[in-house]
Amino acid sequence: MLKHRVIPCLLLRNGGLVKTTRFADPKYVGDPINAIRIFNDKEVDELMVLDITASKEKKEPNYTLIEQFASECFMPLSYGGGIKTMEQAQRLFNSGIEKICLQTAVLNDLSLVNNLSAKWGSSSILVSIDVKRNWLGQPKLYAAATGKSPGIKWTDFMLEAVKAGAGEIILNAVDRDGTMKGMDVELIKEAAKILSVPLVAVGGAGSLADIKAAVDAGASAVSAGAFFVFQGPHRAVLITYPKYNELVQLLG
């Protein structure tokens, strides 16, 4: 039995799918519905869709599109991007989203996490934490919408988020994003050591060995973007996902 989830993470930008490198240079990778259909056919464990411009451009989630995604997904689907209110969350849950993912709206005030988890249960509420290492190699909390560091210790913010009711933490190593050069195992270890809720590690997976390393470091689940959408040294777009038995052998 596979005890650790492997989750493709799809980035949405103006209705199309893109893949970034270190949170920049979005490269168009195709139509999201088509990609979601392929991932559904491949029986992926779970799927995560993050709208990377919604918060930055202060836009509403694209409900019509999200509802279409949900109708193609016979596995759990989480969505993040531009969520600021209970009403928006309600609308997303109604569209068929299982879990919502928060960051920008809660960086300074976690009360939305409190309110959402009281109503929907903490297992439906994820908090995404982006961490970027500074020139000394020290991990710092990073605000994806502004590109700034909010000046709070990332581990403190993570524990506060759990206390507020986050049922899962998505930990993204900004410097590894899209590089496919391996995950930040030290960061994952540090987080897993102090977390009581599941940890989803993201950023840098380029091989099954990288995924295994993250799980060995304590991640409950591993998410990846580039690894599942790019093929070969020239990063040709090709959607892939390991076979279930392969994953069981690797992580079982």
Add this chain to the structure above:
Amino acid sequence: MIYIVNYGLGNLNSIRNIVKKIGGESKIIDEPGELSDAKKLILPGIGAFDHGMRFLNERGWIDELNKTVLEKKIPVLGICLGMQLMCRGSEEGVLPGLGWFDADVKRFQLPANSPFKIPHMGWNAVQVKKDNPLIEKKEEEQRFYFVHSYHAVCNNPQDELLTAVHGYEFTAAIHHENRYATQFHPEKSHRFGMDLLKHFIAI
């Protein structure tokens, strides 16, 4: 035609989508009065126990649901919180449950240093505990998607339909007479969930 009870909590569209996918028909019902001609019911739900019971109470569902399920014996499938609400009560809340199962809902008890996290979130294989119309015993691993921090404990072992292991073996599905319930989400469990729901449609 499956009626999906909309009492304000739950992922109704996911259930509609999968029923449609497997060739069934469903309708979301928003008023207790609509239960009068129900032939088959799904009670969905995500979120906190008391929240769910309060919604059922405030919107006047309880008497009609009891009549439909306990007197008319219409087949019903509870999912996730829907299953927990069908038990007698939960450690998560103070309100009494529907009491359709002689079972109580308890929080996962894992030692502090356990490698297993709470909530139990992810795919897990199930063991079939008795012959039943919903799911066959198979050689092949049958796996489903779970998201929960609490699980049912049956007082009558005969009611236990499926179990799974997360730190220890717990009840993953319950069956008593016309009542079926799963802790996991069949609507989010690929072909395994489709098979289970096909069987429910065929009951």
